């Protein structure tokens with residue numbers, strides 16, 4: 339974490355502990371984040387309370403939390419620039435969320451696209467209320483730490499706008515309590531598509547239904563080779579330009595990992611059979627993930643130590659969160 343008084347912008351990022359991270363997460367976001375981490379005062383929050391808003395398996399939640407924390411650390415997120423902690427370890431998140439819920443009109447929440455999509459198909463008798471108030475808890479996460487920037491995908495823009503609306507409502511009524519955050523919509527990273535269907539973005543939920551869809555950061559070399567061997571290309575016998583979506587996706591993965599220009603990659607593969615392209619992409623991915631997997635295994639060899647690191651990050655952040663909560667409690671008459 340940055341020293342107190344440091345003027346780096348504070349970044350808050352919430353990550354759901356809902357299964358492994360894939361190559362799209364790594365090349366599209368985490369890798370760039372590792373590269374730029376010293377420009378910010380970063381907080382990475384593993385949002386276990388959010389993970390409860392849809393049906394989940396309580397018996398694997400702790401494992402998923404450890405898995406996610408270890409993957410971030412192994413990918414190069416440094417505790418010198420970032421605090422990685424678990425949302426439920428700081429009770430101020432739940433406490434602030436309740437207060438904000440009392441100041442958030444229900445209509446604002448019912449309009450959230452993410453809510454409508456997740457709840458839409460099911461009866462309101464079955465969906466937990468947590469799904470509706472989900473974005474208020476997210477607002478509490480962000481507002482507790484005087485956050486300046488929230489790196490999110492396009493799908494989360496509406497939740498950040500809602501966070502600002504809630505923050506402004508409190509500030510207008512009670513004076514300046516919250517810092518207004520801005521969304522940092524990431525465009526810079528590579529956009530990696532599904533291996534089985536290059537028309538859709540690589541996604542965790544699609545990978546559950548089709549194992550060949552995504553490469554996971556912890557996949558073995560053998561699995562990685564097999565998945566690439568089965569990746570969709572097109573009817574051409576060899577690489578030719580302009581390439582179809584499947585071939586372009588393989589080239590994009592290769593190019594991003596090797597840090598090469600398009601022209602270079604085109605020259606390297608023009609006229610080559612797909613087996614050569616797939617083999618080289620697999621080699622590049624295996625080589626890039628090997629040191630991460632090795633560090634991951636070292637970190638996971640001592641789970642109690644990892645849990646102590648997460649707890650100590652929460653201890654370091656608690657005073658900031660509690661100070662914000664106290665400001666709010668004083669304003670709303672709870673102190």
Ligand code: TRP
Nearest residue numbers: 350351352353385388476479488
């Ligand atoms: N809703 C976010 C997602 O699904 C996760 C999240 C929870 C979050 N709290 C946050 C993201 C705070 C940014 C800031 O991706």
